[in-house]
Each structure stands twice: as C-alpha cells, then as structure tokens.
Amino acid sequence: MDLDNDGKIDILSGSYSRKTRDMAGLFFVLRGTDDGFAPAEAVTGTDGEPLIITCDPKKVTDKICTRPTAVDFDGDGHLDIIAGNFSGTFAIFKGTGDGQFSPQSTWLEGPEGPIRVQSHGDPCVIDLDGDGDLDIVSGQAPGGIVWFPNTGSKTGPPFRAPQTLAVATKHPSELTFGDHWTAPAADTRVWVDDLNGDGKYDLIVGDAVRLNFPPEGMSEDESRKRYEAWMAKQDLLQKKRQSGELDADGFRKAFGEHWKARSEAIRTDGTGFVWVYYGR
Numbered sequence: 001m002d003l004d005n006d007g008k009i010d011i012l013s014g015s016y017s018r019k020t021r022d023m024a025g026l027f028f029v030l031r032g033t034d035d036g037f038a039p040a041e042a043v044t045g046t047d048g049e050p051l052i053i054t055c056d057p058k059k060v061t062d063k064i065c066t067r068p069t070a071v072d073f074d075g076d077g078h079l080d081i082i083a084g085n086f087s088g089t090f091a092i093f094k095g096t097g098d099g100q101f102s103p104q105s106t107w108l109e110g111p112e113g114p115i116r117v118q119s120h121g122d123p124c125v126i127d128l129d130g131d132g133d134l135d136i137v138s139g140q141a142p143g144g145i146v147w148f149p150n151t152g153s154k155t156g157p158p159f160r161a162p163q164t165l166a167v168a169t170k171h172p173s174e175l176t177f178g179d180h181w182t183a184p185a186a187d188t189r190v191w192v193d194d195l196n197g198d199g200k201y202d203l204i205v206g207d208a209v210r211l212n213f214p215p216e217g218m219s220e221d222e223s224r225k226r227y228e229a230w231m232a233k234q235d236l237l238q239k240k241r242q243s244g245e246l247d248a249d250g251f252r253k254a255f256g257e258h259w260k261a262r263s264e265a266i267r268t269d270g271t272g273f274v275w276v277y278y279g280r
Helices: 220-243 248-264
Strands: 011-013 028-030 067-071 080-084 090-093 095-097 124-126 135-138 145-148 163-166 186-193 202-213 267-271 274-277
Touching (some): 011 067, 067 124, 124 186, 135 186, 163 202, 220 248
Antiparallel strands (some): 011 028, 124 135, 145 163, 186 202, 202 274
C-alpha cells in the first residue's frame, strides 16, 4: 500500500518484540523509492514516538507479535492501521493523513467486548458479504479461518459474533509418515481475493505443519517401534517429576538428554502449504 500518499508503494510490517522492558512489537515501513525500497523504519504516531498497541502494561501478549494492515476503515479518506497480536485481539490506529497516525489505539469491538481469535490474529480487511462496510477475516494459531461481519452501526458494537469459514485440521493421533495433509492445519494466515476471476471471493490460506519421516536407512515399522519406546520413556520421566522422584533441575537435565535421542527414532521437518477455498 502507499502508506504516506507519495505515489509509491510501501511495505508495512509488524514485529514480534523489541528488546526493551515493555517488549512491544513495533510497526515498520519500507518506503518505496524510485529504484526499490528504503531501509525499514519504525512507524510513528503524531507525537513522533513509535506506534505501540495501547493496552494494560501487564498484558504483554496484547502488544507483541504485531501483524498490521493499512486500510481506510472509517471512510474518512485516510489510511488506518489495523493490527493483530499474540493475544488474538485487533487494534486500530486512526490515520490522520499522509502516513500519520494517532498514538493511541483502540480495540475493534463485538457484542461481548473486543473481537478475538485464539491467538496470533492476522487481519485481512474486506467487505466479504458485500453490504458496504469492511469486515475482518483472520487465521489463528490453532488453525481455521474466522470471519467477523461488520454491523455498520455507529452506536452499537461494530462487529457481530464470529463465524467460522474453515475449521482447523488437527494432527492425527497416530503417527503418520510423509505428507498426509488434505486441508490447512495450524498457524493459519489468510488473504481474500477473487483468485479465479469468477466474481466470487476465495480464501487463500497458508499454514504450518510437521511432517514425520523415518531416519535415513530405517523402515517405517522400525521407526514407529522406536518412537513408541521413546514416548513411553517420556511418560515415565513425567511421572517421576510428578511424584517428586526427580526435582526440577533433574527433570530438566533428563528431559534434555531424552529429547536428543528423539532423532534416533524419527525425523520431523517443519514446513507449510498454501491452500485455496474457492467461493461458491
């Protein structure tokens, strides 16, 4: 988006946390230039200070892992910043024009207080139902896609109760090898667009998954047996900790050695996929 209204496309990003006592996740912009983008700089409010989500200082998760998007949410001609966070709520910084924003944010509200997903909200702002106002669509840490319809109300809560657009696909309870995923799993991120040009909105969803493989040169049957034995030992360590047979330091040391042995039973790779739900 053109955050500062200078005719050049900019890149807006959040961040997990800065290395200060407040641990706030700041917002950064890479401003467009004639030959690329300038180095990242913190987005500031009209007071000249970096934007930080306004929240209870004790609720650190409300202001870390920021995931922003810029959109004219209130229709006043100025871009606003709507940001997700670790907690799953959504904050809005009202824009004052030309890349300037109010230093204080407020929460987007529903009928029971701030709207929220189950951790790690990442808002896609779009008029999904075509009623003339902007809705919020978001993924979440456990997976699935959630839609918050905008009521269009100027006096009541702006958003209705959440609706589920896609359910989370859970990891199978039994050990499965290779790529077995048929739908998005955890840590979903979503973008809404008409991908195939049929006039209907589609959901483009990214996720994060774990794929299991036997160690090199080992059969799946042997890997499964060794993994089951490894899990049994882990359960035993947990019971020893609960019974007091192992104190905290002893458990930590024993579990560390136990975890190193996992690679002898199974290899796990982290990856992710991009999925599409086509609108009907």
